[in-house]
Amino acid sequence: MANTIPNRQVICDTLLELAKEDRDIMVLASDSRGSAAMAPFAKAYPDQFVEVGIAEQNIVGISAGLAHSGKKPFVTSPACFLSMRSIEQIKVDVAYSATNVKLVGISGGVSYGALGMSHHSVQDLAVSRAIPGLAVILPADRHETKRMTEALVKHEGGAYIRIGRNPVEDVYENDDYEFVIGKAVTLREGGDLTIIAAGETVRVALDAHDALKEAGVSCRVINMHTIKPLDEEAVVKAALETGHIITVEEHSIHGGLGAAVAEVVVQHAPVPMRILGIPDEPAIAGKSAEVFEHYGLSADNIKKLALELLGR
């Protein structure tokens, strides 16, 4: 049966659990407690919840002040606004001042598909990746979201997390695996080609793996849940051992996962590579799945691209 629990709800449930023991955990919302699925947290821990109103610069500044005072703030705000409107606060108040603020961009990528470019966040990885010391994480499914949230509470330092709005199909069978920030997970072994994905495209990559298997291609699949710090070792190993790389991301083809991987590949292990993502244009309107299909973020298209890359 398909999963019906969105990642945002998993973050709330996990924080609700952890906040029992840790009174420094705080959640902030910008009139977004509903869309962030944080209403239960606000109700259970009113002293650990802060409503800021529709003011993304303010929410990051206030969180930096709270973190400076020993709190562990989780900012939950739409990724499109959080990653753009408040980027200077992220740069100065979080990264430069070195405050322990977790920035959770909700309804990320093209989750708000039909609402248009103002509500798409497909430049957020490029922007956040350029901020010194900021971790950038995209969990692949609900199990990873749980493990990531636990890791974030323990992690000292700033981080930008992007999650989608709707439930995503499971990638993991359960949450019984080790999640380490900055350590990629190889989900499938293979020798001809590596597909590197993050967030909601990991499921697509796994489907592509199966389609390629039928075509006789042995395909490695890496879940690069942490875009920064990037697991360079996993990338180099994939390049050397499989000789071909395709990256798949719900993000502009400029500056995101593909760019991060390419920076490593060209310098340390040059191999043929393809970057699959949203082209440099205002993304088309539609449901997430329709937008993914339109831009070829699909198993079929990855298979086609892989066969081309392999010259088959």
Added chain:
Amino acid sequence: METTALKAKAAQIRMDLLKMIHGAKTGHTGGSLSNTDILTALYYRVMKLDPANPKWDGRDRFIASKGHSVESLWCILGDLGFFPKEELKTFSQFGTRLIGHPNNKVPGIEMNTGALGHGLAIGVGMALAAKRDGRDYRVFCLMGDGEQAEGSVWEAAMAGPHYKLDNLVAIIDRNRLQISGSTEEVMGLEPLEEKWAAFGWHVVSIDGNDMDELVRTFEAAPEIPGKPTLVMANTVKGKGVSFAENVAHWHHHVPNDEQLALALAELSAAIESYEQEGLVR
């Protein structure tokens, strides 16, 4: 410290910062001179601080939202022993930690600032943390008047009264000049006090270069429980140096040898008169 001694201290800090800017050949002279009295009142009288233990939990917090006027702050922190005063000579030099904006690698600096319109939101966060934890420290945030054009100032201005942060004191260094000229010509701010009052702040308007008024105002806050305080500190940009007073050009003009000598002579004379005043008392 008594107010007469505070006045002499402020004059000494002005001398120190002028020498530092002259030596470094760079600095925001005008704004640092205008806010020196405010900082002297806070650091030598009002705020709970321990220079030997800069991260002491119970300390009052200061955020220099107008981060560019850091020269007076560096001189005060050096004078109080947060770091060796000798280090002031490295101001703005290659590799120094005493850069042209507050830097929290330096003991006594809470947060890095420099991009305008950031400080008050941070102050709201610090004051809110104190309220939620039942702590009694206070938070002081100094803003520029030109800074009032930043929209983010008003996001924070809305949040302070919403959360009833009477442990928060925002100060505007109202010297009426910014880099391009008069604040009212660049982007009209008036009626500024009414704007803050309308946002729910308890507004107190004072002469921001008058030590007695500064001390009285800071010590009295909060006068209204549940309301944050906005101190409109009406100051003179370039205060204490006759030829720099009220001249926009001195925003980041550096004194030459002759101007430095003249300024130091004026300030020495001021210190002497405060000392005599102290003796008479």
